[in-house]
Amino acid sequence: MTSRRQFIKISFAGAGTLAAGGAAWGAVKWISGKDETGITEPPLSRTPTYCEVCFWKCAGWIYKDSDGQIWKIIGNDEDLNCNGRLCPRGTGGVGMYNDEDRLKTPLIRVEERGKQVFREASWDEAFTYIADKMKAIAREHGPECIALFTHGSGGKYFGDLLQAFGSNNIAAPSYAQCRGPREVAFMATFGEGLESPEPTDIRDTKCMVLIGSHLGENMHNGQVQEMSDAIDKGAVIITVDPRFSTAASKSKYWLPIKPATDLALLLSWIHLIIKEEYYDKKYVEKYTYGFRELSEAVKNYTPEWAYGITTIPPDLIRKTAKEMANAAPAVIVHPGRHVTWYGDDTQRSRAIAILNALLGSWGRRGGFYRSEIVEIPSYPHPEFVEPSKTWRDAFPGKYVLADLALANGICDATIPVTTRDCSFKGWIVYGTNLIETLPNQKNTLEAIQNLDLMVVIDTMPMEITGWADVVLPECTYLERYDSIRVVPHRLPQIALRMPAAEPKYNSKPAYWMARQLALKLGLEAYFPFEKIEDLLDWQLKKIGTSLDEMKRIGVKTFPKAYDNLYFADDEEVEFFTNTGKIELYSTAFANEGFDPIPTYTAHPEPPPGYYRLIYGRAPMHTFSRTSNNPNLFDLMDENSLWVNPKVAKEWSLENGQRIYLKNQDEVVSEFPIKVRITERIRWDSVYMVHGFGHAEKRLRRTYGRGASDTKLITNVMLDPIMGGTGMRGNFVTFILNPEEAGVKA
Amino acid sequence: MAVNTRKCVGCSDCVVACQTENSVPIGFCRDWIVEVNNGTYPQITTEIRSERCNHCDNAPCVRCCPTGASHIIAGGIVLVKKTECIGCGACIASCPYDARYPHPSGYVDKCTFCEHRIKNGMLPACVEVCPTKCLYFGDLDDPNSDASVVLKKNRYKTLIPEAGTVPQLYFIY
Numbered sequence: 001m002t003s004r005r006q007f008i009k010i011s012f013a014g015a016g017t018l019a020a021g022g023a024a025w026g027a028v029k030w031i032s033g034k035d036e037t038g039i040t041e042p043p044l045s046r047t048p049t050y051c052e053v054c055f056w057k058c059a060g061w062i063y064k065d066s067d068g069q070i071w072k073i074i075g076n077d078e079d080l081n082c083n084g085r086l087c088p089r090g091t092g093g094v095g096m097y098n099d100e101d102r103l104k105t106p107l108i109r110v111e112e113r114g115k116q117v118f119r120e121a122s123w124d125e126a127f128t129y130i131a132d133k134m135k136a137i138a139r140e141h142g143p144e145c146i147a148l149f150t151h152g153s154g155g156k157y158f159g160d161l162l163q164a165f166g167s168n169n170i171a172a173p174s175y176a177q178c179r180g181p182r183e184v185a186f187m188a189t190f191g192e193g194l195e196s197p198e199p200t201d202i203r204d205t206k207c208m209v210l211i212g213s214h215l216g217e218n219m220h221n222g223q224v225q226e227m228s229d230a231i232d233k234g235a236v237i238i239t240v241d242p243r244f245s246t247a248a249s250k251s252k253y254w255l256p257i258k259p260a261t262d263l264a265l266l267l268s269w270i271h272l273i274i275k276e277e278y279y280d281k282k283y284v285e286k287y288t289y290g291f292r293e294l295s296e297a298v299k300n301y302t303p304e305w306a307y308g309i310t311t312i313p314p315d316l317i318r319k320t321a322k323e324m325a326n327a328a329p330a331v332i333v334h335p336g337r338h339v340t341w342y343g344d345d346t347q348r349s350r351a352i353a354i355l356n357a358l359l360g361s362w363g364r365r366g367g368f369y370r371s372e373i374v375e376i377p378s379y380p381h382p383e384f385v386e387p388s389k390t391w392r393d394a395f396p397g398k399y400v401l402a403d404l405a406l407a408n409g410i411c412d413a414t415i416p417v418t419t420r421d422c423s424f425k426g427w428i429v430y431g432t433n434l435i436e437t438l439p440n441q442k443n444t445l446e447a448i449q450n451l452d453l454m455v456v457i458d459t460m461p462m463e464i465t466g467w468a469d470v471v472l473p474e475c476t477y478l479e480r481y482d483s484i485r486v487v488p489h490r491l492p493q494i495a496l497r498m499p500a501a502e503p504k505y506n507s508k509p510a511y512w513m514a515r516q517l518a519l520k521l522g523l524e525a526y527f528p529f530e531k532i533e534d535l536l537d538w539q540l541k542k543i544g545t546s547l548d549e550m551k552r553i554g555v556k557t558f559p560k561a562y563d564n565l566y567f568a569d570d571e572e573v574e575f576f577t578n579t580g581k582i583e584l585y586s587t588a589f590a591n592e593g594f595d596p597i598p599t600y601t602a603h604p605e606p607p608p609g610y611y612r613l614i615y616g617r618a619p620m621h622t623f624s625r626t627s628n629n630p631n632l633f634d635l636m637d638e639n640s641l642w643v644n645p646k647v648a649k650e651w652s653l654e655n656g657q658r659i660y661l662k663n664q665d666e667v668v669s670e671f672p673i674k675v676r677i678t679e680r681i682r683w684d685s686v687y688m689v690h691g692f693g694h695a696e697k698r699l700r701r702t703y704g705r706g707a708s709d710t711k712l713i714t715n716v717m718l719d720p721i722m723g724g725t726g727m728r729g730n731f732v733t734f735i736l737n738p739e740e741a742g743v744k745a
Numbered sequence: 746m747a748v749n750t751r752k753c754v755g756c757s758d759c760v761v762a763c764q765t766e767n768s769v770p771i772g773f774c775r776d777w778i779v780e781v782n783n784g785t786y787p788q789i790t791t792e793i794r795s796e797r798c799n800h801c802d803n804a805p806c807v808r809c810c811p812t813g814a815s816h817i818i819a820g821g822i823v824l825v826k827k828t829e830c831i832g833c834g835a836c837i838a839s840c841p842y843d844a845r846y847p848h849p850s851g852y853v854d855k856c857t858f859c860e861h862r863i864k865n866g867m868l869p870a871c872v873e874v875c876p877t878k879c880l881y882f883g884d885l886d887d888p889n890s891d892a893s894v895v896l897k898k899n900r901y902k903t904l905i906p907e908a909g910t911v912p913q914l915y916f917i918y
Binding site: 071072073074075082084085086087088091092094216217219221224225227228229231232244246247249250254256619620630631632634635636644645678679680681682683 | 751752754755756757758760761762764765766771772774782784785786787789790791792793873874875876877878879
């Protein structure tokens, strides 16, 4: 047997050999990660970036090999989003650059929409085409009839372009299809939203409650890292999920709740915390408004009442409420991220916010910290024109509490109706595959067919590009500069993205495209800097750094404005609500005619033979945008359908069998999906990872792999408060015979 | 090396970091994720493990190698000398952990614990990247190494100990 002791010796031997070969570095203490010479590695060329594979935006370094080729991406140690450790998608970001299916040159459609017939065009030709159409729309309908959908860093510049043109209809599906309800709910309660990254103090928490949030599969890097730290420190995790998620497997308590009943459980916890006097009395008295009304409203929500609805036994509800109380204020009832489920999502998020307020976790260590952000000055340009109309005019008196534009709202307002004088006529779509993002595909396609112009900017030939009039190929984030990254965190930080390589093929960065279009539209005054480098340097110098410095360090930390991450004892805090207090009773909701305190309403249940369709994330993929990435495809190349063994037995399903799915509206999945029989899911639900089942043949690797949940989401439950699209009210049944599916599909 | 299965979320970052660091061809891997589920609803346990070569003290792959390409270096790392490997695959067949794969260039490849990095004072790529910090690397004879410290404090096991290979990958559970 070899002695482990000799490990040290090889280090010496290695150093000796290398020294003899002339290398100037000889590491000895490999365990500590440092060596005695102070040099840990040979000088390698590295370029700072921040990741664009998801929207956590971790900062990292791009390394090249000795041939000058992009080799690997490693996290930046200074960055609070990643602490030097990228997630699998960030590490696999090189695949985005290497993907041979990338969009390579501008394309102009030569056939009707949806028939994938394009011709290659020059950039100038593409810009002329777009500018002419934009001008025509402005002339006939007004410039505000053009909208931008964006989900990505470069979208900012198209937003600036659109505002200069005279429209502020700029929507991100990350709002009304994802985190919008919780933003509105926390705004109503604490006077501020959560943003990204959420200010959850997970690393110091003693108890974290996840309501359907699947951290770990949902690879929000910093939070997953902190959850791991919390596990190390013995924190109690309580997971509420109809599926035994990865997070559930790390939890002390798993509450396998009947889907769509979460609000009943939350109300019952609120009831218990008040009744048992578990709440933080001093905090509630000092900071909150409406405690009496809340106590009155929840007095009948006993655990026994909730048991009948949620199927969670009363003693488990009591035990978990006690766990939260024991940990308070170092407790986090996590607000989640994708929360557009059942149409009453703002109210469910309100219940989560109220629970946190009662436990006194907002502004407290182990609860929610006070984040800070660096303000980057906008570059000098003429005032944007005030548009005469916005998307809100299409929905008079509705969704007034929505603080951002609704992507689905703009989509709906594109389909002409007699009651509205103007519909949207032009879409610019940046980095978001609306076909797989917006629920109810039929509706999306109908809207698209009513457009005079659709421009899509992307790196990959996603489904949405097939419907575009003009496709503009963007280079990947490894080949471009972008706006300075600013995100709220414990310390105010900025990060730089700069190119590590020339753009491949005939692709270009967003800033250049937006500026070229501005020139064609006579809006050059709004883009005073010809090169983005000069713009970034101008902005960076305004905040006391420079492009040169940022190229060297990648991430810069600025001094904090607050002394403390948490409220000091007896600190007077003014909350940005109507009452200046944390509103347990929401005056804003009451003013708009909504329940000021959440109430439970039952949601439809699946008919016999149907199962509720639940979808989620895999840690190695981001929505539908990464499934063709060669590195990430290699980690996961299709999704599967989680089915409880009882259900499988009833249908005589076998593991690995491929079946089609049909939903309540007779919509059939385009491709079959592989069955995964597992005890890890309830018998009334099935689960799949979102982002597969691509129907776009130009995505050669991922085409036809797995099923698309979005295609099966035709029933949308709209949130009356902020217009979010509840997507978990869809039920599917199984089609075992492919011919049957083929006929109907 | 020690792997804390209580923290691992199975994200596969270790896999892709290894692939890029070591230019492992797409379609192959030197490390991988295993998920083991037990129990029936709703009493279920799930163990997630990041696995790789166990760098066995009694390595069957080394014993069966006809050319001596598979060898153990001082310190205990099991390596393959590419230039001496004839790609016969005996080692692949003998490994109870299925830790080796045939590289398209004609030799057999496997985890090296990133020997090129550790001898320069760095951690293996998988350990350095892991978002949950569930991988611990270090000299098991040094009581103060990361791996020794974490193993002292926790319950652990090895995989297929009955094969008698004396594996050196420890799983905290």
